[in-house]
Amino acid sequence: MALAVSQEILDALTDVAMPRLAPEPEAVEHVTLGGFTIPVRRAGAVVVGSGAAGLRAAVEMKRRGVDVAILSQSAWGGTSACSGSDKQTLHTANTKDRGDDFLAMAAAIGAGGAMDEDTAYIEAVGSIRAMASLQYLGLPLPQDDLGGTLRYQTDHDEVGRATSCGPRTSRLMVKVLAEEALRLGIPFFNQTTAVKIVKEDGRVAGVLAIRPRDAGAANPYGLALFPCASLVLAAGGPGELYRDSVFPNGCFGSLGLALEAGLALTNITESQFGIGTRREGFPWNLSGTYVQVIPHIYSVDAEGREHHFLADYYRTTQEMASNIFRKGYQWPFHASRMLDFQSSLVDLAIFREGQKGRRVFMDFNRNPLPIDEPFSLDRLDADVAGYLRSAGADHALPIDRLRHMNPLAIELYKRYKIDITRDPLEFAVNNQHMNGGIEVDIWGRTNVPGIYAVGEAAGTHGATRPGGSALNAGQVFGTRVAEHVAARGGAAPGALAEGSAEEALGEVLRVLAPEGGGLSWKDIRAEVQARMSDKAGILCTAEEVSGALAEAKALNGAIRDRGIALSRPSEAARVLQWQQMALASEAVLAALDHYIAQGGGSRGARAICDPEGESLPQSVRGPLADVRFRAEREEDKQSQLIVRFEGGGMVISARPNRRHDGAKSFFERDWPAWLTGRIYDHGAPSP
Structure with a gap:
C-alpha cells in the first residue's frame, strides 16, 4: 500500500519555487582602467556564490552589521539549488534512536582521514545551531509526534545521523536562506562572474567581475569592480572539470581563480564518484530509495541487445540484489568496496560497460534477472531484508516499492519529462563532489588575509565524508566566517586600489x-x-x-x-x-x-x-x-x-592534520577570550 501523501504535498516538496530578486542598486561611481570605463560598487564584504553556504555567510554578516553584497553567475542555478540525490541530508548531533555526543560525531566526520580534527569537531558542535536556525527560517525538517527529528543512515555513517525533507532538501535550504537575504536587503548581483581577485599589499582589495548588463561601447566586456575588505569564495565545486558529471551545467567553482590569487588548495586529489543520471538530461544522484527498491540493472549495446552484465560479477542473485540495495547508503565509489563482492563492484561493472560503449539503464518495472535462483524478497541478506520489512516494502515490483517508500523520487523525474513508472532510466558513474578545495583554518580564513572560503569551495571534507555533511559544513562555516568578519572590522566598504585593479585587468x-x-x-x-x-x-x-x-x-x-x-x-x-x-x-x-x-x-x-x-x-x-x-x-x-x-x-x-586534543573548556578561565575577541585570533593559517 502506497503512503497516504496527497499530490498537493508531493508538489510542494518537489516544485520549489525560488524568490524573485530585488532590483540591483545602480553604480554611482566609475573608474577608467586600461582604457575601459568600469562601474564600481563598494562593499565591506563580497560573497561569490549564491548557494546554501554563500547565502548563510551573507545573511549572518548582514545580521552583524557588515555591508555585504552577493555576486552570482546564475541565481538559483548552482549545485545546492539544482542538484542532489534521492535523500539530500543535513547532519544533526543526534541519532535516530539514542543519544550521541560531539566527539563521537566528529570522529565519524573525520573517519576517512586527511581531515583536520578541529574542523570535524567544529562541524559537529555547530550542527545543532545550523539545523535549528534553518528550522527557524522555515526549513520543513520532518519530526515525529514528540518533536524528535526523523533520521536515517547514510554514506560513511553507520549510526544514522542524517535527516531530509526529500529530494529537494538543499533547494529548500537555498530558498529559506535567499528569502532571509532578500528580507535583510542584501544587494544581489546576478549574471555576474568573478574573474580576478584584486590584492593590495598582500591582502584582498576587491574582485573584478564580468556582467553583461554593464557592457557598452566604453566597456565591451561588461567589466565591473567590487572593492571590498573581505571576500568569501562560495562558488561551489569544479563541476565542469569532468565530462561524466552530475553537476548542473556551468558549475566552474573557484579553484582556478584561487590559484591565480596565491591561495593554497588542499586535498584536491579527493572527490566523490557514483551512479547518477547524465548532465545532458537531468543530473541526479541515484542513491537512497532509487536503488533500495532493487530495480533491474542492464546495459544495451550498439545493436540494441540487452546485457545482464552484473551476472558477470556477482555469484548469486541474492548477493547481486543485496549490493544494489546497499548503494542506497554506500553510494560513493570506494576502492575497498570492490573487494569481497561488495557494493562498489556495482560501480566498477557499470563503469566498464560504459568503456565498452554500452548504455546502462535501471528498470523499475522489472526485478533483477536471476543469476542462480529467481529474485525474491525472501532471499536477501539480513540487513537488506530487515530494512525493507521495517519500511513495509513487500511489493512485487520495484516501482511499487518506490511508490510506497518514496513517491517524491518518482515525482522529481516527472518534472523533467522522465516517467520512471513507464520507462527505464539511463545512468552512469559520474563525478559528483570535490572533497578538497581551498585550504582554510578554523574560521574559514585562507592564507591570503581578508579572503575566506566556505561550502564545497573549501577543502574541509577529508578523503571521505558522511553523506550530507557537506551541507552542514557550509552552514557551520558560513556562520563562523560571518562572526570573524564582523569581529575583525570587515564591516566598512572597501577602498579603491586603482593600481592593483589595473594590474589585475591587465592579466x-x-x-x-x-x-x-x-x-x-x-x-x-x-x-x-x-x-x-x-x-x-x-x-x-x-x-x-x-x-x-x-x-x-x-x-x-x-x-x-x-x-x-x-x-x-x-x-x-x-x-x-x-x-x-x-x-x-x-x-x-x-x-x-x-x-x-x-x-x-x-x-x-x-x-x-x-x-x-x-x-x-x-x-x-x-x-x-x-x-x-x-x-x-x-x-x-x-x-x-x-x-x-x-x-x-x-x-x-x-602538512599533518591539525589535532583536537579534546581539552575541556572552563567557564571562568575561557570567558575573557570570548569577551575580548581573542578567540578570533586562534588558528590563523600560514601566508
Missing part, C-alpha cells in the same frame, strides 16, 4: 585573444573534460596520470603563450572560466601524480591500479587482474597535500 586581457589568434575555449573544454574523465576517474594508473599531467601542463603553456580566442565580447567570461578550469585541472593532476609517485594508495575517490598492488577484486568469473590496486596506507590518512601555483607551475607540499 585578464592577456588571456583574451582576437578570433583566430588563440586557442578555442570549446577545444579546451573537450580536452580537459575528456582527460579528467578518462585518466583521473575511478580507475587510475601512475603512467596515465603522469601522462595526463604532462598534457595539462602543455595546454596551460599554450594558453599563456597564445591566449584564448574571442569570437565576440560576450564570450569573455566563458573564456576566462575555461582558462581557470584548465589551471585547476593541472593542479588536481599534479597533486594526484605526486600522491601516486609517493606510494599513495586507493581510497574513496579512486582506485590506484597497480600490477603489484595488494588488493585484487574478484568476480564470479575469476580475478579482475586489470583492476588490482594499491591499498590505502594508514599514514596517508594523517596528512594533507597542499598545492600552490607559483612561478607558472604547481608546488606540492604536505
Whole structure:
C-alpha cells in the first residue's frame, strides 16, 4: 500500500519555487582602467556564490552589521539549488534512536582521514545551531509526534545521523536562506562572474567581475569592480572539470581563480564518484530509495541487445540484489568496496560497460534477472531484508516499492519529462563532489588575509565524508566566517586600489585573444573534460596520470603563450572560466601524480591500479587482474597535500592534520577570550 501523501504535498516538496530578486542598486561611481570605463560598487564584504553556504555567510554578516553584497553567475542555478540525490541530508548531533555526543560525531566526520580534527569537531558542535536556525527560517525538517527529528543512515555513517525533507532538501535550504537575504536587503548581483581577485599589499582589495548588463561601447566586456575588505569564495565545486558529471551545467567553482590569487588548495586529489543520471538530461544522484527498491540493472549495446552484465560479477542473485540495495547508503565509489563482492563492484561493472560503449539503464518495472535462483524478497541478506520489512516494502515490483517508500523520487523525474513508472532510466558513474578545495583554518580564513572560503569551495571534507555533511559544513562555516568578519572590522566598504585593479585587468586581457589568434575555449573544454574523465576517474594508473599531467601542463603553456580566442565580447567570461578550469585541472593532476609517485594508495575517490598492488577484486568469473590496486596506507590518512601555483607551475607540499586534543573548556578561565575577541585570533593559517 502506497503512503497516504496527497499530490498537493508531493508538489510542494518537489516544485520549489525560488524568490524573485530585488532590483540591483545602480553604480554611482566609475573608474577608467586600461582604457575601459568600469562601474564600481563598494562593499565591506563580497560573497561569490549564491548557494546554501554563500547565502548563510551573507545573511549572518548582514545580521552583524557588515555591508555585504552577493555576486552570482546564475541565481538559483548552482549545485545546492539544482542538484542532489534521492535523500539530500543535513547532519544533526543526534541519532535516530539514542543519544550521541560531539566527539563521537566528529570522529565519524573525520573517519576517512586527511581531515583536520578541529574542523570535524567544529562541524559537529555547530550542527545543532545550523539545523535549528534553518528550522527557524522555515526549513520543513520532518519530526515525529514528540518533536524528535526523523533520521536515517547514510554514506560513511553507520549510526544514522542524517535527516531530509526529500529530494529537494538543499533547494529548500537555498530558498529559506535567499528569502532571509532578500528580507535583510542584501544587494544581489546576478549574471555576474568573478574573474580576478584584486590584492593590495598582500591582502584582498576587491574582485573584478564580468556582467553583461554593464557592457557598452566604453566597456565591451561588461567589466565591473567590487572593492571590498573581505571576500568569501562560495562558488561551489569544479563541476565542469569532468565530462561524466552530475553537476548542473556551468558549475566552474573557484579553484582556478584561487590559484591565480596565491591561495593554497588542499586535498584536491579527493572527490566523490557514483551512479547518477547524465548532465545532458537531468543530473541526479541515484542513491537512497532509487536503488533500495532493487530495480533491474542492464546495459544495451550498439545493436540494441540487452546485457545482464552484473551476472558477470556477482555469484548469486541474492548477493547481486543485496549490493544494489546497499548503494542506497554506500553510494560513493570506494576502492575497498570492490573487494569481497561488495557494493562498489556495482560501480566498477557499470563503469566498464560504459568503456565498452554500452548504455546502462535501471528498470523499475522489472526485478533483477536471476543469476542462480529467481529474485525474491525472501532471499536477501539480513540487513537488506530487515530494512525493507521495517519500511513495509513487500511489493512485487520495484516501482511499487518506490511508490510506497518514496513517491517524491518518482515525482522529481516527472518534472523533467522522465516517467520512471513507464520507462527505464539511463545512468552512469559520474563525478559528483570535490572533497578538497581551498585550504582554510578554523574560521574559514585562507592564507591570503581578508579572503575566506566556505561550502564545497573549501577543502574541509577529508578523503571521505558522511553523506550530507557537506551541507552542514557550509552552514557551520558560513556562520563562523560571518562572526570573524564582523569581529575583525570587515564591516566598512572597501577602498579603491586603482593600481592593483589595473594590474589585475591587465592579466585578464592577456588571456583574451582576437578570433583566430588563440586557442578555442570549446577545444579546451573537450580536452580537459575528456582527460579528467578518462585518466583521473575511478580507475587510475601512475603512467596515465603522469601522462595526463604532462598534457595539462602543455595546454596551460599554450594558453599563456597564445591566449584564448574571442569570437565576440560576450564570450569573455566563458573564456576566462575555461582558462581557470584548465589551471585547476593541472593542479588536481599534479597533486594526484605526486600522491601516486609517493606510494599513495586507493581510497574513496579512486582506485590506484597497480600490477603489484595488494588488493585484487574478484568476480564470479575469476580475478579482475586489470583492476588490482594499491591499498590505502594508514599514514596517508594523517596528512594533507597542499598545492600552490607559483612561478607558472604547481608546488606540492604536505602538512599533518591539525589535532583536537579534546581539552575541556572552563567557564571562568575561557570567558575573557570570548569577551575580548581573542578567540578570533586562534588558528590563523600560514601566508
